[in-house]
Amino acid sequence: MADVPGTEKGERTVRGREGAVTARGADAWAQVISESFVPLSLGSVSDEFRGSVRPSDLGPALTLTDVRTHGHSVVARTARLVRTEPSDDCLFSLHLEGEGAVVQGGHEARLRPGGGALYDTARPYELRFPTGTRQLVLQIPRQHLSDRVGRVEDLCGRALPAGQASVRVLTACVKELADTGDRLTVAERAELGTVAVDLLASALRAGAGGDGPPDGRTALRLAMRAFVRDHLADPRLTPEALARQHGISVRYTAQLFAADGTSPAAFIRAERLRAAHRMLVDPRFAGFTVSALAARCGFTDRTTFTRAFVREFGLPPAALRAARSRSTRT
Template sequence: MQLAGVDLWASVQRCPPRPVRNPRRRPLARGPARDRPSRHRVAGMPLAKPYDEDRLDDGLPQPAAPVLKVRDTTAQFGAVTVSRRSFEPLRLWRAAEHPVDPGLEETCQLLVPLAGSLQVIWAEGHATPGVGDLLVHDMTHVLAARFRAPERGLMFEAALVDVPRSLVSLPAHQVGAMLGSIMPATRGIGALLASVVTGLAENPDSYRPADGPRLGMVVLDLVSALFAHAIETSPALPASNRDALILRVQAFVQEHLRDPGLSPRSLAVQHHISTSYLHRLFQDQGITVGGYIRAQRLDRARRDLADPALRAVPIHSIAAKWGFSHAADFSRAFRREYGVSPRDFRREAIRTAPR
């Protein structure tokens, strides 16, 4: 979990007690001090005075240990980062003067508590997930976070996955609508995703380096499926008939990318709507029907070109597999999309692939 570009899960140092400067500000939670976590600040993180006691200062006693105990397992699977982390009860909050890392705006984090619970606060609201939940959030908007252990003397534990928002197979505004939501991690797609992420984080050394990109794609597909399912079914995120139809059309496209005859007309016929209405639906998403089909085909072809196991498969065969009838058309479309020819992309991807 990152806040303002700093890894909050790294080792942290306890802050010295500070007097309450503004008693009118209410602390995040109340109760006996022995039941509440100690205050901490991230080592090296520039917090105001050294932390913002105007926002949060409840006079908690400071334990004697100088450094927080943290256990961390993190692994990279292609574009996806998977982690399993545990640490003592902790509070963190952002100093107003600390800049936000622009790179975090492109990342979506999904967090599954395995032991304990947490409270995350944004300007727009807050969420309090526990064991059995899955939290979707964006670290650029987090103002404060509090992590609780299940019992005194134990540690908070969670599995996390960071995914590039641009690689989720949904329009950007639909991905944005998921941020701040809590979904079940004990049933349906949420349970499947939580199981995969936890398994990858527990035993990252069980997989060959070449497996990483493929497993990362599996995680991305599960995240996309989870979001699409939530948009269609969650009462907390009511989807209009237009949004639901868009998702059905996109799902159909994903299943039929290999069909060279896939086109706006065939999609319209399949979904019993006019071609002009189909174009209007996609126009509202800022894309065209043909552009969406082409982008998905190119993405699948790009995955195959980057796979060392498929290095012997001719490029024109990969193009045909994903619905490109003419190799020259595929090459031009690939260069426009990625700025490099399919041949050069494959050469560089295989050269830099883990061995």
């Protein structure tokens, strides 16, 4: 194990085996959770507070983190942090032990063991934990969910109860992923991560009153968009492969994407670039080279990736990462 410098005297952050990070004290915990999820502000904590996180990568854009705390705490995503440290992810907390609450958009979701709640990093929220807890937190790009459930904003800050049948199925899946994820291959984790997002979408729809997904052309278009986002790492993902997967012609596939003002090839490329951008500015991926991150997003050639990235974002990927690193140190 190794201590991580930069915290106040008497506080420490320790990196253990299997990627677990343990923090003692308020400042150390604030650093750990901000690096693990999005920048956050820590309110009151107990004097002997300690917590740990163990993240697991389930694909280019999906993360499952096992969070354990001892002592009470209050965590906030303030309006200032939303402005200065923007994010477009959603977080779903599956509560396993202790008590807690998610407050967002005028709603307060009470967290009980076996239940959970969704919250949105693009808007302020507060997490209140009067006791020690254990949670499994799924971090998902908003678009991955909105393709499945529609308006994500309407589903945030509302409790999904443990007794709901779809929540019980979701809980079983997510717990198994947390417990066995380190024994799965990268491809298996990505595939099962997609299953977890689908189960979450089902639970959210059931919790909202049982509304089903849209029908007809819209449903097929949304399903294809979701499939692209869930399989960005596969370099074999092409418009032809997408059409085959859904049993339709390439021409009809092009017509469906034209309804959104784009083409299948352009959509695949844009989503891969957005995924790469997210990882380049995410401290959780600081240990990966640019080439490795490009490969995780389906780019097999570094030069092709860099040219496409510059056209999309105006600067090379390495320059973006360096600029982001400087901004977080100041």
